[in-house]
Amino acid sequence: MTIYLLCFALFLVGVYGLITKRDLIKIILSIGIMGYAANLLLILFGYRTGAIYPILTQSTSVQPMVDPLPQALVLTSIVIELGTTALLVAFAVRLFQKYKTFDITKIRRLRG
Amino acid sequence: MNNREGMTLIVKTVTRLTVWIILLYGFYIIMHGHLTPGGGFAGGVILALALLNVMLAFGHKFTGEWLNIHSLEHIEAASALLFLIIGIIGIFSGGSFLINFLSHGKLFHILSAGTIPLLNLVIGLKVAMSLFLVVWVLAGLKILKGDVA
Amino acid sequence: MIILCFIIVPLLTAFLIILIAGKKDGWGVVLSLVSAAVLFVLSIIGIIQTGSQTLTYRMGGWKIPYGISLVQDALSSFMLVIISLIALTSLVYSITYVRHISRDWKYYALFMLLLTGMNGVVATGDIFNLYVFMEISLLAAFALVAYGCEAEEFEAAFKYAVMGSLSSILILIGIAVTYSVTSTLTLAKIAQELPLQNPKLVYWIGGLFLAGFGLKAAAMPFHAWLPDAHSSAPAPISSMLSGVLIKVLGIYVIIRIYFNVLGAPAAFLDAFLILGALSIVLSGFLAINQWDMKRLLAYSSISQIGYILLGIGIATPLGIVGAVFHLLNHAIFKSLLFYDAGAVEMALGTRDMKKMGNLTRVMPVTSSTSMIASLSLSGIPPFNGFFSKLIIIIAAVQAGHPVYAFWAVLGSILTLAALMKMQRYGFRGEKIIEAIKAKTTWNMKTAMITLAVLCLLVSLLVVPGIREVTLDPVANVILDKTGYIQMVMGR
Numbered sequence: 001m002t003i004y005l006l007c008f009a010l011f012l013v014g015v016y017g018l019i020t021k022r023d024l025i026k027i028i029l030s031i032g033i034m035g036y037a038a039n040l041l042l043i044l045f046g047y048r049t050g051a052i053y054p055i056l057t058q059s060t061s062v063q064p065m066v067d068p069l070p071q072a073l074v075l076t077s078i079v080i081e082l083g084t085t086a087l088l089v090a091f092a093v094r095l096f097q098k099y100k101t102f103d104i105t106k107i108r109r110l111r112g
Numbered sequence: 113m114n115n116r117e118g119m120t121l122i123v124k125t126v127t128r129l130t131v132w133i134i135l136l137y138g139f140y141i142i143m144h145g146h147l148t149p150g151g152g153f154a155g156g157v158i159l160a161l162a163l164l165n166v167m168l169a170f171g172h173k174f175t176g177e178w179l180n181i182h183s184l185e186h187i188e189a190a191s192a193l194l195f196l197i198i199g200i201i202g203i204f205s206g207g208s209f210l211i212n213f214l215s216h217g218k219l220f221h222i223l224s225a226g227t228i229p230l231l232n233l234v235i236g237l238k239v240a241m242s243l244f245l246v247v248w249v250l251a252g253l254k255i256l257k258g259d260v261a
Numbered sequence: 262m263i264i265l266c267f268i269i270v271p272l273l274t275a276f277l278i279i280l281i282a283g284k285k286d287g288w289g290v291v292l293s294l295v296s297a298a299v300l301f302v303l304s305i306i307g308i309i310q311t312g313s314q315t316l317t318y319r320m321g322g323w324k325i326p327y328g329i330s331l332v333q334d335a336l337s338s339f340m341l342v343i344i345s346l347i348a349l350t351s352l353v354y355s356i357t358y359v360r361h362i363s364r365d366w367k368y369y370a371l372f373m374l375l376l377t378g379m380n381g382v383v384a385t386g387d388i389f390n391l392y393v394f395m396e397i398s399l400l401a402a403f404a405l406v407a408y409g410c411e412a413e414e415f416e417a418a419f420k421y422a423v424m425g426s427l428s429s430i431l432i433l434i435g436i437a438v439t440y441s442v443t444s445t446l447t448l449a450k451i452a453q454e455l456p457l458q459n460p461k462l463v464y465w466i467g468g469l470f471l472a473g474f475g476l477k478a479a480a481m482p483f484h485a486w487l488p489d490a491h492s493s494a495p496a497p498i499s500s501m502l503s504g505v506l507i508k509v510l511g512i513y514v515i516i517r518i519y520f521n522v523l524g525a526p527a528a529f530l531d532a533f534l535i536l537g538a539l540s541i542v543l544s545g546f547l548a549i550n551q552w553d554m555k556r557l558l559a560y561s562s563i564s565q566i567g568y569i570l571l572g573i574g575i576a577t578p579l580g581i582v583g584a585v586f587h588l589l590n591h592a593i594f595k596s597l598l599f600y601d602a603g604a605v606e607m608a609l610g611t612r613d614m615k616k617m618g619n620l621t622r623v624m625p626v627t628s629s630t631s632m633i634a635s636l637s638l639s640g641i642p643p644f645n646g647f648f649s650k651l652i653i654i655i656a657a658v659q660a661g662h663p664v665y666a667f668w669a670v671l672g673s674i675l676t677l678a679a680l681m682k683m684q685r686y687g688f689r690g691e692k693i694i695e696a697i698k699a700k701t702t703w704n705m706k707t708a709m710i711t712l713a714v715l716c717l718l719v720s721l722l723v724v725p726g727i728r729e730v731t732l733d734p735v736a737n738v739i740l741d742k743t744g745y746i747q748m749v750m751g752r
Contacts, residue, residue, distance in 0.1 A: 193280065211322040212322075
């Protein structure tokens with residue numbers, strides 16, 4: 001149970017960074033930390049006590065294995081977050097070209 | 113460090129040797145995807161890292177001349193189309209989309225498991241090209257404080 | 262079998278466009294128009310073929326609880342018709358509109374990916390597959406919002422991307438909790454297994470999904486990204502985002518999860534009522550305050566999503582019919598209003614209503630269609646908006662929520678005020694404008710007139726004979742949780 005609470009604490013660290021930091025790059029890194037917390041939670045939910053890795057080779061016999069499905073889900077989720085991060089970084093670079101600053105409190109032309 | 117001209121001589125010499133080893137390692141991870149951990153995505157990332165190694169060591173302009181960037185974009189779109197076509201062939205050979213229509217072969221051999229090695233290869237190529245092109249385009253933008261947009 | 266084509270055809274088209282197109286956008290236009298027309302015809306065939314039964318398709322040949330399944334029932338077919346219709350008119354409109362920004366094929370490839378993602382969300386019966394398709398459509402939407410490459414568009418797209426990522430991660434945590442409790446990812450099997458577990462888990466899962474999908478649907482406390490994103494995007498993309506994307510990614514998934522999987526728990530229905538009423542009234546007031554034409558329309562989008570959430574929260578058959586009908590109507594007239602705003606922006610070069618004048622003489626088609634759409638949105642008979650709002654208000658009174666009916670009526674009056682402001686300043690100002698920068702071309706006029714005619718024709722769906730064929734099967738599918746489980750798991 002404490003492991004899940006620590007994972008949630010990692011998520012809260014990401015949320016803290018997202019809310020309080022003013023630099024665009026730090027916001028992107030905080031989103032990355034939140035993504036790591038969600039992926040970690042998925043893999044932790046797949047653990048079974050006393051089981052081995054879920055790969056069948058010629059030397060291992062059939063034993064209880066951990067759940068391989070969350071590992072496939074995490075693989076997909078990492079790819080999606082990679083795409084989102086690449087897009088966010090491209091936006092950050094173009095925002096710097098237009099506004100000449102990385103400070104989010106100064107990028108506020110749209111209001112109301 | 114000026115990222116237009118690349119790094120020092122030691123880095124350039126070592127990169128000339130190790131790029132091919134990294135590419136070989138990437139293909140190994142892709143082709144053994146149905147036997148060991150890894151598969152299409154992880155192998156594709158390693159392939160992209162090999163090409164990015166060249167870009168970091170030799171500079172952006174040199175890489176643009178050494179590789180034909182236009183054909184890399186075509187490889188990327190063609191691999192995605194090939195994935196869909198393998199799935200559609202599954203429909204015509206009497207099953208559902210993406211069904212495994214080739215023979216399953218013997219267990220633990222490299223040419224087994226039907227269409228899975230083919231799909232791994234296609235995904236590996238696509239991921240490699242996409243990742244390399246994304247970082248290549250981002251490296252080509254000018255963001256130094258003195259440059260005008 | 263038909264439902265598989267909805268995912269394969271736009272995906273194939275997107276990659277073909279990237280491969281074939283050269284420097285100009287000729288092949289992009291042709292391929293995307295062909296595939297949008299094919300999808301529209303297939304969706305009409307699909308809704309006639311489905312009727313009130315449910316068809317499933319197993320991907321890769323795996324059996325239903327173990328593999329990914331595609332489910333085609335009345336609700337999915339209905340949503341696919343809406344998506345295909347708005348996509349077709351949007352593509353017809355954008356043939357000449359996008360040329361003012363650039364003559365590139367990238368717009369059409371991104372549009373096809375957006376269409377793939379939305380079709381996939383509607384068609385799938387597996388919760389992680391839904392997450393993947395949702396992310397595909399969101400990435401395409403982020404890139405399309407910033408397509409014009411102006412400073413404000415990048416700011417709006419960055420804001421949208423950051424808030425979208427936060428809500429996607431919350432949804433992923435919700436999926437993780439669901440999987441750890443039920444050990445399955447198929448929606449029907451989750452619906453079967455979830456009542457056997459601890460009842461408090463329903464609140465956890467429901468709360469996480471409400472925060473995640475509520476942000477995608479732009480309900481009131483989560484709406485902050487919508488005015489920027491929808492006013493900065495190019496006009497056909499604004500109409501796709503506001504007309505279909507917030508409904509598919511937000512409202513459709515909320516209906517699927519809260520009614521078919523979680524079984525409509527009472528606490529969440531109250532939450533929908535409160536969020537709906539909040540959205541209607543607060544964004545109605547905010548819309549009156551705007552001087553930017555597209556920002557006003559974006560705030561009124563939030564208001565209409567509040568109506569749909571109110572109809573869902575009432576949860577009687579009449580309320581669901583009203584919500585689903587309002588979904589269709591809002592897609593039609595809001596898209597039409599965004600097309601008109603785009604034509605005005607192209608003609609005058611500005612979106613500020615203080616600088617506009619009387620456009621009725623120079624742009625007759627645009628002015629008359631925007632008047633028709635404004636009357637529909639405000640709820641004036643005989644246009645379609647009146648009937649759907651009336652059904653929601655009557656359902657609220659009949660179910661014993663008279664206060665919410667009062668808020669709905671108040672929201673309707675506020676919407677009328679905001680749209681009359683748009684008509685008075687935007688189209689019928691004081692000075693008469695003689696010269697415009699760019700004329701409205703034939704394809705833009707075709708898209709506008711088609712939607713304006715549909716505004717009148719769709720109100721025929723309330724007639725009792727036609728309603729039993731089109732809208733009632735949708736409401737029956739939504740309210741019938743055990744029927745959904747049986748239809749999907751039984752095969």
